[in-house]
Amino acid sequence: MTPFQVRELNLEAIKVGSWWPILDDLHEAQVPVYRFIQKPGDLVFINTGCVHWVQAIGWCNNIAWNVGPLTYNQYYAAIERYEWNKLNSCKSIVPIVHLTWNIARNMRVSDRQLFELIKFILTQSLKYVQLTLLYLEEQFHDKLDIRKQLRTSDEPAHYCITCDCEVFNILFVTELDRKHVVRCLNCTLQNDKHLENVVVLYQFPLDDLTTVYDQFQLSLLPILNSPT
Ligand SMILES: [Zn+2]
Structure with a gap:
C-alpha cells in the first residue's frame, strides 16, 4: 500500500494511531490482507511497514514488542515514516x-x-x-x-x-x-x-x-x- 493510498483511505484516523479499515476498500485498492486467529502459544512476527490490527475474540493476555533491528530496511522505513510525519504534522514517536x-x-x-x-x-x-x-x-x-x-x-x-x-x-x-x-x-x-x-x-x-x-x-x- 503506498502512502498515497493510505492517505486516500483515511488520513485522519491514521494520525491518531487507531484505524480500522473497511476490508472492501483494501480489496478494491488491491492491498493484500491476511486474516487469521492467533492460538495460545503462537508468536506472530510482523515485518517492517506492515499495517496490522489485532482484535481479541475472548479473554487473553496481549503481549507485544516493538523491535528495531539495525538494518538498512528498518532504518530506511523509519526515515520514510519520520519525513511523512513531518509533512503531515504528526508527531514522530521515535526522535530519529x-x-x-x-x-x-x-x-x-x-x-x-x-x-x-x-x-x-x-x-x-x-x-x-x-x-x-x-x-x-x-x-x-x-x-x-x-x-x-x-x-x-x-x-x-x-x-x-x-x-x-x-x-x-x-x-x-x-x-x-x-x-x-x-x-x-x-x-x-x-x-x-x-x-x-x-x-x-x-x-x-x-x-x-x-x-x-x-x-x-x-x-x-x-x-x-x-x-x-
Ligand atoms: Zn515548530
Whole structure:
C-alpha cells in the first residue's frame, strides 16, 4: 500500500494511531490482507511497514514488542515514516535525529548501504545546526545570547510545542503559562520574529558533533557469528 493510498483511505484516523479499515476498500485498492486467529502459544512476527490490527475474540493476555533491528530496511522505513510525519504534522514517536547521533556515537556499522544512509542523515542534521547558528549570528549578532545547556543523561528528546517536530540541539525556549516550552526555529520566528522573549540553548557544541561525524566510519572489521 503506498502512502498515497493510505492517505486516500483515511488520513485522519491514521494520525491518531487507531484505524480500522473497511476490508472492501483494501480489496478494491488491491492491498493484500491476511486474516487469521492467533492460538495460545503462537508468536506472530510482523515485518517492517506492515499495517496490522489485532482484535481479541475472548479473554487473553496481549503481549507485544516493538523491535528495531539495525538494518538498512528498518532504518530506511523509519526515515520514510519520520519525513511523512513531518509533512503531515504528526508527531514522530521515535526522535530519529537524536537516535541517529546516538547510533553514530555508540555503534559500529559494517553494512555499507546502512552506513551511507546514517551518514546522510548526520550530514543533513549537521548542516541544519550550522545554518541555524549562522542565521542567528547574521540576523541577531550580539542581541541574542545563545547559552550552553548540556543534556542530562535521562533527558528526553525535545519536540516543538507548536508543530510537534523533533527539535535537536538548538532549543528555542519561551515561557508559556509559567512553564518553559521548546519550539523549532520556524515556529519561534512566527511567534516572535525578533526573538525578544526567547532563550536559545544548545545542547551539543558544534565541535563535538563534527568529531562524532568524522569518527563515524564504515566498520571493516569482520562481524562475529556471520555465516561463512
Ligand atoms: Zn515548530
